[in-house]
Amino acid sequence: MDMIYVIAYDIGTTGVKTCLFGIGEKIELIAGVHEGYGLYMVENGGAEQDENEWWNAMCSTTKKLFDSADVKPSDINGISFCSQMQGLVLVDESGSAVRRPMSYMDQRAVGEIKEGIAHGIQVAGANVFKLVKSLIITGAASTSVKDPVWKYKWVERNEPQNFERTHKWLDVKEYLICRCTGKFVMTEDSAFATLLYDTRDGKRGWSMELCKMYGVRPEHLPDVIKSTDVAGYLTRGASEALGLVHDIPVFGGGGDASLIGIGAGCVETGDTHIYLGTSGWVSTIVDRQKVDVSKMIAAIVGAQSEHYNYFAEMETAGKCLEWVKDHLALDEIDIYLEKRHVAESKETLYASLYDYLME
Incomplete structure (x- = not known):
């Protein structure tokens, strides 16, 4: 069979890993380039990144891919993404970020989570009535200050001018898909990670009930696609910046929590993998949603249809080791x-x- 060539961008916390794969009778890694970028810690627990640093790193690594590969940019059949999750990238109608993206590590929204869910009769730090409603609709709940909805509410309260300029709420790879295609979309796993996505059979989609409960504007939420869907096609401007041919299909891809398990070969019910990177987790494939509220473990929507990742996470793992090394x-x-x-x-x-x- 003829070889199909694809580029995959792994948008991590500290850098992008850009890889060129050949797909024939087997999948072959032909070339890979890494480039780092900043993680900016700001006062009161803030953690931000620069969207232009993501994009510039994508552009420079893409061009370097072809230095050592016997493949031309015109041979590329498609591009896709793996990415950090639960970031908050608010963009205007042109797709430009209205403020610097907030990392999944950002924990400034202490006041917002207390006002939003951590009050009244509580279970595991969450208002019992709101907790139950969220568990019924999504199978999980926004009980961490790092969850995206509280970042969204923090911007609404503290940066009203930026909030009013907001057209759509995107995650990290969704911002880069938008920059590649001009389309505002979010894959199912990213949509679930907002904890505003109804996962019940026959009702999959944004939950207007949860939007109302949290005070989220539904018009800020983008269209939801599957990880395997074509999100759009590379625009002429993006193709020139990346050094590729325009109109290449851009696929939705998935978040790191969704795709690392697949990459590790954990695709059948009961398969388990352990991941250690900047963050860390233990994840098992299950065929239905389940949740352990007391231990903060939940089955999350992944890249595979009709499968869930029962997911126990440490927000910082290798980053702690790096801190010990440095300090x-x-x-x-x-x-x-x-x-x-x-x-x-x-x-x-x-x-x-x-x-x-x-x-």
Whole structure:
């Protein structure tokens, strides 16, 4: 069979991994390029990123893909995304961000979550009546200050001018899909991650009941597509910036929590994988939605139809190790022993400080 060439963008917390795959009798990784970008910690628990840094990193890595590959830009048959989830990117009618995107790590909305759900008779820190309603409709609930709806409400309260300029609420990869195609969409897994998406059979779609409960404007919510759907086609402007041919189909793709399990081969009911990156989780494939409110574990909508990921998450995992390396390892536990890098020491065979810490 003829080889099909596709580009996949993994939009992580600290950088983009841009990969060129050939699909024939098997899937082959032909080339890959990584480029980092910033994560900006601001006062009161804020965590933001720069949408132009995402885009610029996509553009530069795409062009570098072809330096070492015997493939031309005109050979590319499609592009898609894997991405961090539960960010908040508010855009105007032209698709431009009205403010810097808020990362899933942002936790400024303490007042908003307290006013919105953490009051009255509570179970697991949430108003019991609102909790039950949300569990019935979505199978989960916005009980963390990091959930996107509270970021949305924070902007509404603290930045009313930006809020009034908002046309659509997008997640990270959805912003980049918009920049590629001009289309405002959200894949099902991203829509579910807002915890405003009705997952009940026959009712799948944005829940007007939950929008009313949380005070979300329904007109801000984009059209929902499947991960395998074509979201749109690469515009001439985007194709010139990326160094690709215009009108290439752009697929919805999925969030990291949806696609990492598939990449690990966990696709059947009962399959389990453990992920450790900037964040971390344990996830098991189940065939129906379930939730453990006391342990904050829920079955989330994934990229596979009629399958759910029963998902226990740590918001920060490898990021904590990085913090220890940068802030504790040098002095408090004398990991360097002397004022020289362990990788340069004749007494050790460690390639990096991470290796030394692991030992």
